[in-house]
Amino acid sequence: MKRSSVLNVADRNASVQILDGNHAAAEGAKLSRVQVVAAYPITPQSPVTETLSEFVEEGNLNAEYVAVESEHSALAVCTSASIVGARTFTATSSHGLAYMHEMLHWVAGTRLPVVLACVNRAIGAPWNVLNDQQDSISQRDTGWIQIYARNNQEILDSVIQAYKIAEAVYVPVMVCYDGYILSHTEMPVDIPSQEDVDRFLPPYKPHTTLDPAKPRNYNLVTLANPRVNAEGVLCHGYMEIRYLLQEALQNSRETIARVGQEFGELFGRSYAKMFWEDRLDDADIVIVAMGSLAMEATVAADMLREEGHKAGVLGLRVFRPFPKSDLVKALKKSRLIVVFDKNISYGLEGATCSEIKSALYGSGANAVVRNFIVGLGGRDVKARELADAVKKSLSSMKEGVLNNEYPEWICEI
Numbered sequence: 001m002k003r004s005s006v007l008n009v010a011d012r013n014a015s016v017q018i019l020d021g022n023h024a025a026a027e028g029a030k031l032s033r034v035q036v037v038a039a040y041p042i043t044p045q046s047p048v049t050e051t052l053s054e055f056v057e058e059g060n061l062n063a064e065y066v067a068v069e070s071e072h073s074a075l076a077v078c079t080s081a082s083i084v085g086a087r088t089f090t091a092t093s094s095h096g097l098a099y100m101h102e103m104l105h106w107v108a109g110t111r112l113p114v115v116l117a118c119v120n121r122a123i124g125a126p127w128n129v130l131n132d133q134q135d136s137i138s139q140r141d142t143g144w145i146q147i148y149a150r151n152n153q154e155i156l157d158s159v160i161q162a163y164k165i166a167e168a169v170y171v172p173v174m175v176c177y178d179g180y181i182l183s184h185t186e187m188p189v190d191i192p193s194q195e196d197v198d199r200f201l202p203p204y205k206p207h208t209t210l211d212p213a214k215p216r217n218y219n220l221v222t223l224a225n226p227r228v229n230a231e232g233v234l235c236h237g238y239m240e241i242r243y244l245l246q247e248a249l250q251n252s253r254e255t256i257a258r259v260g261q262e263f264g265e266l267f268g269r270s271y272a273k274m275f276w277e278d279r280l281d282d283a284d285i286v287i288v289a290m291g292s293l294a295m296e297a298t299v300a301a302d303m304l305r306e307e308g309h310k311a312g313v314l315g316l317r318v319f320r321p322f323p324k325s326d327l328v329k330a331l332k333k334s335r336l337i338v339v340f341d342k343n344i345s346y347g348l349e350g351a352t353c354s355e356i357k358s359a360l361y362g363s364g365a366n367a368v369v370r371n372f373i374v375g376l377g378g379r380d381v382k383a384r385e386l387a388d389a390v391k392k393s394l395s396s397m398k399e400g401v402l403n404n405e406y407p408e409w410i411c412e413i
Helices: 021-031 045-060 071-083 092-097 101-108 151-167 193-202 238-267 292-306 324-331 353-361 383-397
Strands: 015-020 038-040 064-067 087-093 115-120 145-148 172-177 186-191 275-278 286-288 312-318 316-318 336-341 368-373
Touching: 015 021, 015 038, 015 151, 021 045, 021 115, 021 151, 021 172, 021 186, 038 045, 038 092, 038 324, 045 064, 045 087, 045 186, 064 312, 064 316, 071 087, 071 101, 087 193, 087 312, 101 292, 101 353, 145 151, 145 275, 151 193, 151 238, 172 292, 186 286, 186 336, 186 353, 186 368, 275 286, 275 292, 286 292, 286 383, 292 383, 324 353, 336 353, 336 383, 353 368, 368 383
Parallel strands: 038 064, 038 087, 087 115, 115 172, 145 172, 286 312, 286 336, 336 368
Antiparallel strands: 015 186, 145 316, 275 312
16 A cells, blocks of 8 residues: 655755745745735735745735735735736635635726635634634635645745636635644745746736726626626626536636646656545545645554554645545545544534535435544644544444534533
8 A cells, every 4th residue: 555645855956954934935935936925914824925035024025015004905916817817816814815805806806816725723712822723614615716725835835826716717716734833934945047947837828907098997886687788798696606606616626637747747756636645545544634634644653553444634725616426436436434623613613514504415324424533722632542533433333323512622511
């Protein structure tokens, strides 16, 4: 059985440096030749855009850095710059992302290829500056593609891919990674050459233009039904525009896979699938998680294997669009699926678990699905705790045992 490779260095022109996750994100944006960066500081994101401001000041990045008075304004600047044809970037965390909520809808609705790095951090109240994934999960329905990185290499690689994906389907992309666990932790990162990135990512060719010679407005009041404009052209109603955004998200799965495969062919690290697998070939117990938590789950799976349980791990890399059909194929042999969520959809369960259940519904799969809420507000998640939770769930595999109505929590209460 082959273990999945976390880092496969194949690019001869790359240089390996020890970087924290925030610096890796900034390097990815610089290599993507962003033209406008707008940001407002918030822990633990601030070093991302601070590093980019240094790149601009030192002349290593030919871009406009706009210091704004709020996160809402940061995304508003990126929106305006993208409309006139610039490649734009911003980053934020937690309440900063929440403050952007209105503009997140505007960017997606305008079909702008903006890329945003979300350094995942807990949402108050009470105040907490440590990690969970509640902030980005709370924005899952704003129409953005969401990619979750498991290590610092994936942060850099995902930012570069995000631009090629966004500019192909005209949907914005949010690259999410765990605050502190990745953002402030240093590890080896293979930095590709600018020449190779330029070969992979061509200059942005905008589909929107603002030209004084051809004046136009964007996002006018749009009524429910299609209407004829002043030139006699039948234009979409509001519902058609919503349909087209949904269709773009659905169809972006093929683009995400194609871009990931092209990236692998050039740089030696393939992202041709929307999730990664660890020893699923013979697994009847599958642990599902996102981000760095899924990496911790591989250690738990090792423990379970040593105790005689056939455990494997499925790490979700792309949460939106959700890879339903591919997940069903990957999980079809499972008897027990244990989903660990660093978020909670209050009144129901973890968001990842809900999506897994939805994907499996009607597929003929007979797996029992159990959900555990872990790691909120930076609570340490140990591999032994994950392994013990899986063993606790084994009784659910007995015939006649139903899924729990609500998730269990790994905490002291």
